[in-house]
Amino acid sequence: MGKKVFIETYGCQMNTADSEMIATILRQNSYDLVSTHKDADVILINTCSIRDNAEQRIYNRIAQLQHLRKKKKHLKIGVIGCMAERVGELLFEKEGFVNFLAGPDSYRNISDVIEESENKRITDLVLSHIESYEDIVPQKLLESGVSAFVPITRGCENFCTYCVVPYTRGRERSRSLDSIKTEIASHVESGIKEIILLGQNVNSYRHESQEKLEDFPDILGQLAEDFPNTRFRFSTSHPKDISDKLLHVIADHSNICRSVHLPMQSGSSEVLKRMNRKYTREWYLERIDAIRRIIPDCTISSDIIIGFCGETEDDFQQTLSTMKQAQFFYSFMFKYSERSGTVAAKSLKDDVSEEVKTRRLTETIKFQQKLSLQCNVNDKGKIFEVLVEDVSKRNKNELMGRTSQNKVVIFEANILDYPSGSFVNVEITEFSSATLHGKIVEI
Numbered sequence: 135m136g137k138k139v140f141i142e143t144y145g146c147q148m149n150t151a152d153s154e155m156i157a158t159i160l161r162q163n164s165y166d167l168v169s170t171h172k173d174a175d176v177i178l179i180n181t182c183s184i185r186d187n188a189e190q191r192i193y194n195r196i197a198q199l200q201h202l203r204k205k206k207k208h209l210k211i212g213v214i215g216c217m218a219e220r221v222g223e224l225l226f227e228k229e230g231f232v233n234f235l236a237g238p239d240s241y242r243n244i245s246d247v248i249e250e251s252e253n254k255r256i257t258d259l260v261l262s263h264i265e266s267y268e269d270i271v272p273q274k275l276l277e278s279g280v281s282a283f284v285p286i287t288r289g290c291e292n293f294c295t296y297c298v299v300p301y302t303r304g305r306e307r308s309r310s311l312d313s314i315k316t317e318i319a320s321h322v323e324s325g326i327k328e329i330i331l332l333g334q335n336v337n338s339y340r341h342e343s344q345e346k347l348e349d350f351p352d353i354l355g356q357l358a359e360d361f362p363n364t365r366f367r368f369s370t371s372h373p374k375d376i377s378d379k380l381l382h383v384i385a386d387h388s389n390i391c392r393s394v395h396l397p398m399q400s401g402s403s404e405v406l407k408r409m410n411r412k413y414t415r416e417w418y419l420e421r422i423d424a425i426r427r428i429i430p431d432c433t434i435s436s437d438i439i440i441g442f443c444g445e446t447e448d449d450f451q452q453t454l455s456t457m458k459q460a461q462f463f464y465s466f467m468f469k470y471s472e473r474s475g476t477v478a479a480k481s482l483k484d485d486v487s488e489e490v491k492t493r494r495l496t497e498t499i500k501f502q503q504k505l506s507l508q509c510n511v512n513d514k515g516k517i518f519e520v521l522v523e524d525v526s527k528r529n530k531n532e533l534m535g536r537t538s539q540n541k542v543v544i545f546e547a548n549i550l551d552y553p554s555g556s557f558v559n560v561e562i563t564e565f566s567s568a569t570l571h572g573k574i575v576e577i
Contacts, residue, residue: 136164137248140174141275144192145182147369148332149215151283153180154272156214156241163245167275171199176210176248181217183298185471189217196230203231210251212236214244216302219259220475226255234258238288238303239265261304268313271320280328280523280555282321286314286353287333292372294399295410295477296442296470299334306334308341311353318361327521327555328365329357336368337375351380358387365521367391367540370437373398373413376421381428392429393540396421397437401456402449405442408482415456422460433463433509433539440498441491442470443482450494454501463509463541465502469495503567510541510565517575518543522556525549535560543570 139160143153156178157167171177177199182188196211203209210233213225219237226232234251236244240258242265250256266288274282289306290299318329331354333339339350350368358366366389373396384390396418400406403414425432438453457465469491472484518537526532526544533547535558545560552558552574564571 136166137175138168138173139165139176139178140168140171141178141180142171142195143180145180145184145188145216147283147330148285148334149180149182151272151285151332152215152238152241153178154275154283155267155270156180156244157275158270158272159241159244161273165245171202175206175208176212177202178244179211179213181213181215183216183220183302183473185468186473187471189221192217193228193230196228196232200230210234210248212248212251214238214241216298219261219302220298220473222259223257237261241267263305264307266307266309266313268309271317274321274324274326280326280521281330282326282328283330283332284314284317284321285309285332287336287339290334292335292412293410293477295408295482296439296473298473298476301475303334306338308333308339310341310343311348311356314353315357315360318357318364322361322364325555326364327557328367329361331357331366331368333368333370335370335372335375337371337377337380349379350375351377351383354380354390355383355387358383358390362389365389365391365538367393369395371396373411373418373421376425378424378428381424384432385429391538391540392432393435393538394425394429394432395435395437396425398453398456398460399437399439400442400445400449401453402445405445405449408444408478409439409442410477415452419456419459431539433541434460435540436460436462436465438465438467438498439470440467440495441486443478443484443486445470445486445494454498457498457501457505461509462502462505463539464506465498467495467498467502507565507567510567510570513541513562513570514565515562517559517561517577518570518572520545520558520560522547522549522552522554522558524554537570541570542568543572545572545574547574 141153212234214236218235234256237259239262287308289304291306337350472479520535520543522535526534560572561575562570562572
């Protein structure tokens with residue numbers, strides 16, 4: 135038996151994918167993965183650094199885990215990922231003992247880092263310009279589930295003024311199409327029905343091979359054709375890279391989902407300029423119009439930051455106005471949180487009060503709920519192909535799945551008749567702002 139490792143994952147989908155890759159690397163080095171921290175000899179905390187409250191959760195978690203050392207003197211706790219990269223050895227000075235730190239480009243060496251931390255604290259935080267882990271085929275941490283995450287790019291070079299990602303994930307680089315296909319084929323063989331392609335800016339994918347430059351529309355169309363019985367989603371898109379070429383590829387392939395996550399961040403061109411988002415309100419709305427024109431049945435979701443430096447009441451109202459025009463079916467909405475080391479922290483004043491941020495965020499959430507409800511109202515009576523995910527959490531006699539538009543649908547059925555991974559046609563009969571309800575129909 136090897137040493138037992140438990141991996142706790144916080145934050146984005148990319149972290150989930152990284153945890154699966156780390157688990158695969160550790161298994162190859164004779165470590166055993168366990169399902170609870172209580173059974174572990176090594177606890178890895180895979181972290182997110184995008185907002186301050188995410189980091190505070192990690193500090194609290196490290197402190198909570200210290201009691202285990204009383205029972206296991208040999209227990210090692212390691213912080214890995216973006217927070218390790220951003221905070222560095224300052225983590226060693228916080229409350230709660232940490233044995234080692236490893237950044238996002240150090241995972242190949244993770245077993246060595248663990249071993250070397252036997253008698254001293256270890257850090258491995260060097261960022262790479264080339265590391266993409268393309269020769270590693272991750273195994274899912276959980277056997278259940280119908281979807282799998284497949285990272286196709288790493289890093290970011292947009293340098294939005296509020297964001298730590300370029301400093302914690304490094305330069306942008308893309309995997310080869312062959313390595314992506316190999317990983318997807320492995321997932322499909324294991325029964326996965328839906329692949330979610332990931333990247334900090336997934337649609338800025340660029341890879342040159344055999345004197346041919348492949349971009350994201352090229353590989354997305356190729357993957358859809360090579361795996362015709364598999365659904366494809368992707369996240370996250372940058373508005374500057376949503377080309378008509380990409381939209382036509384989505385429209386031309388029925389197994390590419392009709393759902394685009396397109397972070398807006400603000401509806402004010404002035405705020406967007408301070409954010410260094412590289413587009414204006416008008417550009418963003420033109421891209422929304424293009425999506426509606428080329429893929430009429432597509433849903434659009436977004437990210438919105440409330441209370442960024444210098445945001446006036448007029449700027450905020452422009453955000454609400456843009457949301458209304460875009461008709462987002464859901465949004466991730468957050469108050470601006472200054473991150474040390476970013477351009478905003480160095481050169482812009484965080485001058486919107488906490489009280490105003492809270493009021494504006496509350497108003498934004500309420501407005502989005504109205505948009506979500508209206509979006510679902512429009513689906514009543516429509517029939518959607520739904521990918522069954524699992525039994526509904528609230529009723530064992532109902533199943534839960536998702537449409538191509540990424541909407542959750544609940545319907546009465548038995549999991550024995552329609553096991554996870556099945557495709558069924560469901561007519562929508564009821565709705566709320568968050569969920570659709572329906573009944574199975576034959577077509």
